[in-house]
Amino acid sequence: MKESQGTSGLILNEPLLWKKGKKGRSGFSMPRRDVVPSPADEVLTGDGPDLPDLSEVDVVRHYTRLSQWNFGLDTGMYPLGSCTMKYNPKINEKQAVLPGFAGAHPLLPAELSQGTLELMWRLERYLAEITGMDAATLQPAAGAQGELTGMLLIHAYHASRGSRRSKIIVPDTAHGTNPASAALCGFSSVPVQSNERGVISPEAVAAVMDEDTAGIMITNPNTLGLFEENIQEIARIVHTKGGLVYGDGANMNAVMGIVQMGKIGFDVMHLNLHKTFSTPHGGGGPGSGPVCVKDFLAPFLPVPRIVFNEGAYRLSEDLPQSIGRLHAFHGNFGVMIKAFCYIMSMGGEGLKRASQLAVLNANYIKDSLKESLHLPYDRPCMHECVFSDKLQEAEKVTTLDMAKRLMDYGFHPPTIYFPLVVHGAMMIEPTETESKEDIDRFIEALRAIAAEARDNPEMLKAAPVRPKVRRLDETAAARKPCLTG
C-alpha cells in the first residue's frame, strides 16, 4: 500500500498529577476577599483535602501531554460499530457555551428562562418528527437511562391497566444495556435468536410472546447492521397479546428521513444525541438519551414537562400518571443545544442525505473487503457491516490482533467481539462524514493486514508497536485492582 498514515513522533512522558507541583503553587486566580473572616467551628472543620498544588503552566502541560496520547475522531477515522463516531461540528461547541445557556440556573422561574425552554420544546418536536412519534422527553442523560425510561413507561402503562407483566423479549443481537435496563425495572429477559438472515423472525417472537410478557426491545437497524424486515408483523404479534414494542434507536443514523419508527409499530424508543445527532462522545460522555413515544404513552412521561401556551413556555409537574423524575434537573441541556444546532444546520433533506451516505459508506466497505475478510451475512447492510476472523483462523490470527494492527496503520479499530452472535465479530461503522479517500485508505489497510495475517502472522500478534504503550495486561489489572494513586 501507499505510505501508512500511522507513524511515530516525539511523545513526552508525563508523571501522575500529584507527582508534580510544589506546596504553595496555584493555578487559580483567587477572588478578592471583600468580607471579614468568620471562623468555622473547629469540631466540624478538617485538615482540608490532600490535593497537589500546581501552577497554571503545570496543569496546561500535564493535560496537553495526556491529550497527545489519545486518538480522537478529529485525529482520524474512528469506525466503531454501533457508536456512530461522526464528525462533531465545532460551531455547536461555541453555541453551548453562550453565557445565557452555560450560566443559566436550572430552577430559574419560567419567565426568566424562555430561551432554554423554547430550545428544548422545539428539540422534542423535531425528534418526534424524525422518529414518527407524538411526544418526547429529553430528561434521560444517556442511552441506557433512556432504555430505563422506556422500560418504566411500559411498566407504568401495564400497571395503569391493572396488570403486572414480568418478562420482556430481548433478541440475542441486543446491546448489553437492554437486558440490564429491563432488569432494573424488574423484568426478566426472554431471549430470541436471530434467524439465518440475521434478523428476527415473526415465528420466533410468536413462540415466546404471551400475556405475562410486557413487550419486546428491538434495535432497528440491528447490531448486525441489518434492517429488521419483519418488524411490522412482529409488532402485530406483540400488540395482539397486549405487549408494547420498544425501539433501541442507537442505530437511527441509518434511516433518518427514510423510516419513521412510530409508523411501523414502535410505541416507544430512545435516541442517542451523542451518536445520531453529532454531539461529541467526550471519552465516555456526557451523552443524552431522549425518549420518544406514541400519544397513549405521553401521560406517563417523566416530569417536569415543557408546556407551551399563550405564547409562553413553562414547566408542568401536573402529570398524575408520570413515572417521575430521571434527572436532578432537565437532563443534559448542554448536549441538547449541540443536537438542536446540528438539526438546524442539516435540515430535513440534510439528515436524509447523511443517512444515505452513511449506508453508502458501509456497503462500500462491505463490498470492498469481503474478499479479504469473512462476511457472515452477505446481503445489503445499513450503516454498519460485520465481518469475522474466520478466514484467519488457520494462522491463529484473531480479530483482536487485526484490530490492534489497525492502530499501527493510523486508524481506530472497529467494535470487536460484538454482536455476540458472530464469533470473532468485527463491526465497522464508518458514518457519513468519512470521505471516499479516507475510506479507501482504511480498506487498503485492512487488506494489507489480511495479507500480513497470511504471510507474517507474528507481526499481528505483536501489534500494536507504534502507540505510546503496547498491549496492556488486563488480567493483572483486574486481579489486583489498583484504582487510585
Added chain:
Amino acid sequence: MRYLPHTEEDIVSMLRTVGVEDMDDLFSSIPPSCRVGRALDLPDALTEWELGTLTEELAETMAVSPAYRIFMGAGSYDHYIPESVSYLLGRSEFSTAYTPYQPEISQGTLQAIYEYQTLAARLLGMEVANASMYDGASALAEALLMAIRITKRKRVALSPLIHPHYRAVVRTYLGPGGYEIVELPFLKDGRTDISGLSGMDDLAAVAIQSPNFFGCVEDLPAADETIRKTGALFLVSFTEPLAYGLFKNPGCQGADIVCGEGQSLGIPRSFGGPGLGMFACRMKHVRSMPGRLVGKTTDRDGRPGFVLTLATREQHIRREKANSNICTNNSLCALASAMYLASVGGTGIRDLASLNYDKAEYLKRGLKEAGCRLTFDSPTFNEFVVEFPKGFKDTYTRLLEKRIVAGVPLGTWYPGLPDHALLCVTETVGREDMDALIREVRS
C-alpha cells in the same frame, strides 16, 4: 453540506462498487411499507451565520449574571472556572474520543480518569471512586441499589433534607423493584432526626446529605453511631463538594458510600446538565459498585499504563446480571473536575471554601439585621434558609424588578415552610451585591 464530503463523482463510483443504480437502491432491504413517503417536516437548513443569530436570540432571553444578581443554589452553583480548564477541555483528542475500549491509543483519557478517581477519593475521604455517573440524583439511586445488593435487604431510609429532586429520582429507580423507602423527619435546627432509626433492623441503607438541602452541616459522627447499630450501610450524599474544602469529608466520619453532584468543580450550570455524578465507596465493596473503573497495569514491555477494569460488574459482560445498566457516563465532566481540582490545588481549595463560608456568614448577619429570621441555627456552608420580614412573595417579586433573584422558594417541597427561601452565595458574589440584597430586603 460542509459535514458531508462526498462529491457526485465519489457517489457514482461507490454505487458502482456496491452494484446498485442509485441511493434508493441501497435501502432495498427495507420493505416499501416501512418507508416514509414524504420529506421530514423540519425547518430549512441554516448557515453557520444564521444559526449563530438564532442561538444568540434564545440565549439572550435568559436571566444570568452580570445583568441579574442570582442568589440561587439548591444543587446548582455558580463558581469561577479558570479559562485554562475550559481551554484544555476543548482539546478534541479528549472530547471527540469514545469510551477508552482500546487502551493503547486512549492512555490520555485513561490516565486522566485514574487521576480523577484518585482526587475524588481524596476529596471525599474514601478508598475508591468510579469514573463517574450521570448526576448526583442517579448516583444516589444507584448507591441505594448497591446497598440493597450488599445487604440483601429491601428497605432504605432517606433524610428529608436530601435534595427533593434526588429523592424523586430515587423513587423512580426503586419503585418497580418493590423496595420500600422510609422518609425520616427533621429537627428544629435544620438537621435530620435519626432518633427513630434505633430498632429498625431491616434497613439496607440510611442516606443523609451533608451539607443538606437547607445548607446545614449534618452531625455525621452521631449518625454513623446510630446507623452502625442497625446493620445498615451509611450513605452520604452531597450537592456542594466544595464544602469539603473546609468541613470534614464524609469518609473520615464513617460513611460506607459517598455520592453526589460534582458540578461545582469546574462545570458550568448549563441549565442543570451535564453535571457530574461522583460515586465513592470502601475497597471491600468495589465489586458491588456500579460504573466504569480505570486501573493501573503494565504493557508487554513492562511500561506502566492504564485500562478499564473489573468489567465483569458491567452490562456489556454480565447483561441482565450487571450491577447497573450504565454505559456512557459523564467522563468529560469528570475530566473537567480533575482539571479544576488540579488548578485550585490543596491550598487553594481551603481558601476558596473559606471564602464561600465567610460570604454566607456576612449575608446571614446582614439579613438578620435587616429583619429576616434565619430559620435554622446549625452551621451552614454557602447556603441557608431565611424568612423575609414582609413575606416571601412580595419581597421576591419586588427584588426581581431590581434584577435580583432572591433564592429558591421552599414551600413547594416543604409545605410546612411557606414563605421560606433558600439563599446561596459563592465567591462570584461581591460584597456590593450582598449589600444590595440586604438593602432591598430592609426597605
